[in-house]
Amino acid sequence: MQTTVDLLKKGEKAIIVAFNLETIPLKLIEMGCMEGHLVELVQAAPFGDPLYLDMNGTHLAIRKEMAKEIIVEIIHN
Amino acid sequence: MKNTTLKVALIGNPNTGKTSLFNQLTGLNQQVGNYPGVTVERKVGSCSLPHNKKATILDLPGTYSLNANSLDENLVIELLLNKKDKDYPDVAIVVTEVENLKRNLLLFTQIKDLEIPTILVINMADQMELKGISLDIPKLETALKTKIALISSRKSTGINELKDLIVNYEQLSTEPCLNASEIDSDYFNNLRRIYPNQQNYKLWLVISQDVNFGELSKNVLQNNSFSKSDEELKKLQHKETVKRYQFINNLLKEAKKVDVAKAKDLRSKLDSILTHKIGGYVIFFAILFLIFQSVFEWSSIPMEFIDESFASLSTWVNEHLPSGKLNDLVSQGIIPGVGGVVIFIPQIAILFLFISLLEESGYMSRVVFLMDKTMRRFGLSGKSVVPLISGTACAIPAIMATRNIENWKERLITILVTPFTTCAARIPVYAILIALIIPDKRIFGFLNLQGLTLMLLYTLGFLMAIVSATILNKMLQLKSKSFFVIEMPNYKMPYYKNVGLNVLEKTKTFVFGAGKIIVSLSIILWFMASYGPTDNFANAEEIITTESLNQSLSEEELQDKIASFKLENSYIGIIGKTIEPVIQPLGYDWKIGIGIVASFAAREVFVGTMATIYSVGSHSDEENTIKEKMRNEVNSVTGKPIYTFASGISLLLFYAFAMQCMSTLAIVKKETNSWKWPIIQLLFMSGLAYLVALTVFQFLK
Ligand SMILES: Nc1nc2c(ncn2[C@@H]2O[C@H](COP(=O)(O)OP(=O)(O)OP(=O)(O)O)[C@@H](O)[C@H]2O)c(=O)[nH]1
Ligand SMILES: [Mg+2]
Numbered sequence: 001m002q003t004t005v006d007l008l009k010k011g012e013k014a015i016i017v018a019f020n021l022e023t024i025p026l027k028l029i030e031m032g033c034m035e036g037h038l039v040e041l042v043q044a045a046p047f048g049d050p051l052y053l054d055m056n057g058t059h060l061a062i063r064k065e066m067a068k069e070i071i072v073e074i075i076h077n
Numbered sequence: 078m079k080n081t082t083l084k085v086a087l088i089g090n091p092n093t094g095k096t097s098l099f100n101q102l103t104g105l106n107q108q109v110g111n112y113p114g115v116t117v118e119r120k121v122g123s124c125s126l127p128h129n130k131k132a133t134i135l136d137l138p139g140t141y142s143l144n145a146n147s148l149d150e151n152l153v154i155e156l157l158l159n160k161k162d163k164d165y166p167d168v169a170i171v172v173t174e175v176e177n178l179k180r181n182l183l184l185f186t187q188i189k190d191l192e193i194p195t196i197l198v199i200n201m202a203d204q205m206e207l208k209g210i211s212l213d214i215p216k217l218e219t220a221l222k223t224k225i226a227l228i229s230s231r232k233s234t235g236i237n238e239l240k241d242l243i244v245n246y247e248q249l250s251t252e253p254c255l256n257a258s259e260i261d262s263d264y265f266n267n268l269r270r271i272y273p274n275q276q277n278y279k280l281w282l283v284i285s286q287d288v289n290f291g292e293l294s295k296n297v298l299q300n301n302s303f304s305k306s307d308e309e310l311k312k313l314q315h316k317e318t319v320k321r322y323q324f325i326n327n328l329l330k331e332a333k334k335v336d337v338a339k340a341k342d343l344r345s346k347l348d349s350i351l352t353h354k355i356g357g358y359v360i361f362f363a364i365l366f367l368i369f370q371s372v373f374e375w376s377s378i379p380m381e382f383i384d385e386s387f388a389s390l391s392t393w394v395n396e397h398l399p400s401g402k403l404n405d406l407v408s409q410g411i412i413p414g415v416g417g418v419v420i421f422i423p424q425i426a427i428l429f430l431f432i433s434l435l436e437e438s439g440y441m442s443r444v445v446f447l448m449d450k451t452m453r454r455f456g457l458s459g460k461s462v463v464p465l466i467s468g469t470a471c472a473i474p475a476i477m478a479t480r481n482i483e484n485w486k487e488r489l490i491t492i493l494v495t496p497f498t499t500c501a502a503r504i505p506v507y508a509i510l511i512a513l514i515i516p517d518k519r520i521f522g523f524l525n526l527q528g529l530t531l532m533l534l535y536t537l538g539f540l541m542a543i544v545s546a547t548i549l550n551k552m553l554q555l556k557s558k559s560f561f562v563i564e565m566p567n568y569k570m571p572y573y574k575n576v577g578l579n580v581l582e583k584t585k586t587f588v589f590g591a592g593k594i595i596v597s598l599s600i601i602l603w604f605m606a607s608y609g610p611t612d613n614f615a616n617a618e619e620i621i622t623t624e625s626l627n628q629s630l631s632e633e634e635l636q637d638k639i640a641s642f643k644l645e646n647s648y649i650g651i652i653g654k655t656i657e658p659v660i661q662p663l664g665y666d667w668k669i670g671i672g673i674v675a676s677f678a679a680r681e682v683f684v685g686t687m688a689t690i691y692s693v694g695s696h697s698d699e700e701n702t703i704k705e706k707m708r709n710e711v712n713s714v715t716g717k718p719i720y721t722f723a724s725g726i727s728l729l730l731f732y733a734f735a736m737q738c739m740s741t742l743a744i745v746k747k748e749t750n751s752w753k754w755p756i757i758q759l760l761f762m763s764g765l766a767y768l769v770a771l772t773v774f775q776f777l778k
Contacts, residue, residue, distance in 0.1 A: 021315055022308070025483075025560050029318050030142045032180060037322075042345070046354045047450045050459070052565060058180050059344075059565040061446045066560070 001074050006051065006067035008041040014072035015039075023069050032056035039072060083132040084164065085124075085243060088153060088188060089172035090181050091139025092566050094200040096120075097230035097575075098172060099136040102240075106578045110436035111571075112463070113139060113564045114481035117149045119156075119164065126244045135164050138480075141180075143187040144314060145286055149480045154286075157191060158279060168246040169193045170239075174201040175210050176567065178333060182325045183318070185221065186254055190278035194249040196224055196242050203229040209336025216332045222250045231572060253278075255324045260316040264305070285310050347568050351440065357447050368431045369535060373528050376423035383423075387416030402607060409692030410599040413703050414685020417505050418591045425470065425501045426584045432467055433579040437571035445563055455543050456550025457494075458487040458561060465491075465542060468498035469535070471587065472741045476748055483562070486555040490546050492748055493758055496741050497542040497734070499535045501587060502681040506732050507534055509684055512704055514725030537733055545761075595685045598675055602686060605649040606693040614646040637695055641713070644694040663731065663767070664724030664774040666712060668694070676737045683732075723777035727770040735766035 008014060016037050024033065033039075037056040044051050049064040087095040091113030100107055103122030108115055120136040137156070138149035145151040156162050157169075169188055173181030178199065188195050197217075205211065218225050224242050228235030242249075258265035258277055268280050305313070351357055395408040435441050441463055449459025460482045468475035475495050482488040499507075511527050518526045613620065621639045630638070644650050652674075653667030660670045668690050675686045684703060691706040710719045736742070742755040749755070 021311060025562070026144050026311065026314055026318070027141055027483075028562055029315055030144070030180075030183060031562065031564070032322075034315075034319050034322060043348060043352050045352065045446055045450060046358065049450045050446060050561065052348070052352065052446055056179065058177060059567075061442075061449075061561075061563050061565060063449070063561045066562075 002071060003074060004068050005039060005041070005053070005070040005072055006064045008039075008051075008072070008074070010041055010043060012074060013038060013040045014074045016070060017073050018071045020069040024066065028062065028066070031060055032058045033070065039070075081130065082123075083126070083130065083243065083246065084135070084167045085132045085170060086135045086137060086156065086164070086166035086168075087170050087172055088137055088157075088184070089139060089198075090141055090177065090184060091115075091564065093139065093172045093174045093177070093181060094230050095139065095172045096136055098170075098198065098200065098228070099134055101230050101233060101236055102132075102134050106582055107136060108579055108582070109572075109575045110433070110441075110579075111439045111566050111569050112436050112441045113566065114149065114478070115436070117477050117480050119152065121164070124240075126240050128244060130244055132243060135166065140184065142184050142318075143282055154282065157188070157193070158282060166193065168243055168249070169195045170198055170243075171195060172198045172200055175199060175205050175212070176201070176208060178212075179322075179325055179329055182221075182329075183321050185223075186257075186321050186324065187278075189222065190253045190257060190276075192251045192253070192276060194246045194251055196226060196239070196246070196249065197221060198239060199225060199227045200230055202227050202234060203232045209338065211334045211336075213332040217328070220254065220328050220332070222252050222254045224249060255321065257317050257320060260320055261313055264313075285314055343568055348443070348565075351443050352446060357443070361444055361447060364435075368428070369532055371431070372424050372427050373525075373531065375427055379423040380420055383416070383420045387412060387419065390416075405692060406600065406603045406689075410603050410685070410689035411596055413688035413692075414595045414599045414682070415592055417509075417684030417688065417703065418588060418595060418681050421501065421504050421508070422584060422588060424504055425587060426580050428470055428501065429580045429583045430576065432470060433576045434571050435466070437569065437576055439566045439568045442563060442565050446565065449561065455546040456487065456490050456553075457546050458482050458484060458491070460561075460563065461487065461491040464495050465498055465539065468495045468500060470583065471500050471502070472496045472498070472738065473744050476741070476744050479748070483560045486550075486553060489555070489749065489754070490549045490553070492745055493549060493754065494542040494546045496736060496738065496758065496762065497538050497545065499538040499733070500680075500738075502591070502679060502738065503534075503732055505681050506676075506683045507531060507729060509704060509707070510720070510725050510729050513707055513720045514722050534729065534733055541734060591679065591681045594679050595682050598678065598682050599685050599689050602649060602671070602675065602689045603693065605652075606644055606647050606690060609643070609647040609650070611646055614643060617643040617646065641694050644690070647693075649690070662775070663770045664721070664727045664778065666719055668710075669719070669728065673731070673735075673737075676732075678737075678739055680732060680737045721778075723774050726777060727774035730773055731766045731770040733766070734762055734769055736762035 002017065003014070005014075016033065016035055016039055018035060019033065032055040038054075039056075040054040042052045042054050042059065045061075050061045051064060051067050052059070052061045087099055089095050092111065092115075096107050096109045096116050099105070099120065099122060100109065102124040105120075105122045107120050116136060116138045118138070122134050122136070124132045124134050126132055137153050140150040140153045143154055143157070145154050156164060156166075159165065171181075171185045171188055173185065185195070185197060199212070212227070214225050214227060226235050226239035226242055228239055230236075265277055265281070269277055272280060351360060391408045391412045394412060395404060398404040398407065435444075444462050444466075445459040447459075448462045452459055452461055461479070464475040464478045467478060472495050475498075476492050479488050479491045479495070482491060508531075511530050515527050515530050520526060520529075608614070617639050621635070621642050625635060625638065645654065649671055650667070653671045656670045656674065657667040660667075660673065665673070668687070671690060672683045672686045676683045687707060688703045691703070691710065695706070707720055708718070711717060712719055736759045742759060745755040745758060746752055
């Protein structure tokens with residue numbers, strides 16, 4: 001099932017399918033946000049923003065507005 | 078044998094242990110912390126190598142890649158692109174760490190493209206067993222075309238092997254480990270054709286971002302028929318990154334093994350508690366409360382000890398130096414002035430200790446994560462929390478720590494409001510004033526009234542920072558893209574050596590910095606207070622003696638009167654009297670006025686200044702602490718005490734809000750690159766301080 005990163009539930013894992021190259025900063029790409037990489041929502045902050053993610057083994061937090069721009073395919077295990 | 082000095086640069090992602098390694102190699106004590114972005118400036122040290130060779134080691138801010146995203150990252154690229162830079166390295170050491178090797182290697186492959194001799198350091202080897210990680214070093218060396226040093230800068234293992242590699246740097250391959258120009262061969266061939274003497278990758282770096290080096294600028298390079306639009310450039314950068322990751326992912330699949338059972342660690346357990354929706358906040362505020370409680374509880378005994386020691390030192394000097402003006406200057410100006418700062422070493426050290434623990438444990442990033450949404454409401458970023466907390470020690474490093482806030486508007490607001498937080502330099506002023514005007518009582522049996530006042534002042538500082546941020550957020554019409562990424566490092570047991578050194582270094586800097594200003598200012602003030610331009614000053618004795626003929630004054634009282642008349646007619650007295658009308662409505666006399674003016678150099682000189690002025694202005698030799706002198710000070714006209722509840726509160730609030738720190742203004746100028754912001758800051762903060770102090774005094778008196 002396809003969705004965006006901001007809609008992931010805690011502990012849910014997904015594969016990055018695509019993202020908006022115009023709005024996603026290069027820094028995030030360099031930290032591991034790219035097609036084919038695994039992303040997991042570790043924890044959402046109070047008020048649901050920002051999001052604490054495990055992206056291809058890198059633990060990082062981004063704001064929701066940025067997470068909206070990343071399309072993922074949820075994997076079920 | 079030629080005794081050459083090699084130049085070595087430490088490059089790597091944030092938080093990989095570059096500074097820890099730097100300290101190992103050079104024996105220096107630069108600040109280390111488990112938070113991305115601790116180092117923000119170039120630091121140089123020297124290191125001796127085998128065969129009598131020497132190297133200068135350069136520590137740099139962490140960077141995720143050679144594409145500059147922020148100011149401190151820019152520093153690294155500018156260095157590596159500019160062969161003429163005096164620090165341009167003979168050898169680059171790329172520092173990575175075992176757990177984040179995949180991401181760390183991205184930068185490594187970029188550095189290799191610059192064709193500098195490069196050594197790969199894999200740090201934190203001590204974590205491998207715990208995390209179930211194993212590495213195939215020979216395989217990595219072949220694929221990455223480099224030599225690898227597997228080290229632990231905490232446990233000091235592998236350092237000698239690394240030194241051997243540095244000495245033999247000429248044997249390192251300078252070949253890139255992958256061919257990145259494949260992403261658009263036509264384009265890169267064109268570049269190569271036009272600039273045959275330049276490295277392709279360097280050209281690409283200049284084109285794809287706004288860094289200049291030498292005569293090659295982006296504009297010149299982009300002036301070609303085959304040039305690409307910014308959008309196309311970003312697409313290429315994306316492609317380049319993907320290509321590099323493919324290479325790294327494939328390599329690590331073979332060369333790095335992780336035992337998953339062991340890997341599930343402390344992190345997830347701690348995170349679920351510390352970043353919990355409600356629990357997270359409770360813990361954070363409990364920690365803050367604990368910090369401030371301890372700062373005051375633990376420090377009271379050593380502070381009393383220091384206070385008494387300085388008082389007896391004063392007496393000792395007074396008795397043993399030949400009496401006279403020099404004696405007065407030393408025993409009554411300089412010693413109490415320095416004592417006024419030294420006494421706060423316990424409090425400041427405890428504060429530094431806690432901040433250091435927060436940084437070293439990895440908790441700071443969790444606070445950033447927790448607070449981001451809340452802080453954004455005020456125009457700040459979650460990352461502003463770090464400067465605001467460390468601003469309670471000193472605003473200067475705090476303002477430098479804003480460099481990793483990506484959004485310029487959020488960063489600017491943070492820089493502008495950080496000086497409102499109660500820095501260590503305010504503590505001496507607060508403490509002495511509180512002791513004078515707030516009774517040493519307990520309410521509800523446990524809350525100390527004086528401690529409570531101090532806590533209120535801290536809270537006030539934070540509140541003012543938040544309120545000003547909200548106002549600035551509304552007023553500043555800056556459009557900048559909101560963008561926020563923060564790495565969440567692993568939790569680490571704080572390393573006692575790092576924490577200890579950190580506390581020691583910072584405390585030392587504070588005390589010596591303040592000490593220097595205080596001593597020199599005391600001397601200047603003392604001279605200005607001991608000499609005067611007019612006849613009134615020269616003939617003080619006669620004038621007062623004639624004036625007092627028909628009053629029956631004791632010898633003692635007469636001498637006091639002469640001394641204070643002299644002071645009023647000294648240079649400092651004349652200046653003070655001139656500014657008195659401005660500050661009188663706030664409840665201060667001209668002597669406090671001088672204290673305030675002197676404090677614009679740095680707040681902590683207030684106590685020393687007052688000590689100098691009062692000691693010149695009184696005749697008596699008896700040993701009085703500065704606090705007692707202030708308590709005894711009366712208004713010469715009304716005969717009422719100067720330090721009342723109303724004037725004391727007014728003065729406290731003045732110090733809480735006024736921008737009285739040259740060094741802070743200088744750093745704001747440096748960080749914002751214009752005089753506009755420091756001047757606005759100075760006027761706004763000091764104006765606010767004046768108005769608040771005025772209102773409060775008029776209301777309370
Ligand atoms: N376990 C372990 N921890 C280490 C080692 N080396 C450094 N650290 C810790 O890693 C954290 C980061 O170290 P720093 O030396 O500040 O890292 P840096 O690369 O200079 O970081 P920035 O200046 O932010 O780019 C600190 O908490 C260190 O104590 C090591 O060999 N083993
Ligand atoms: Mg560092």
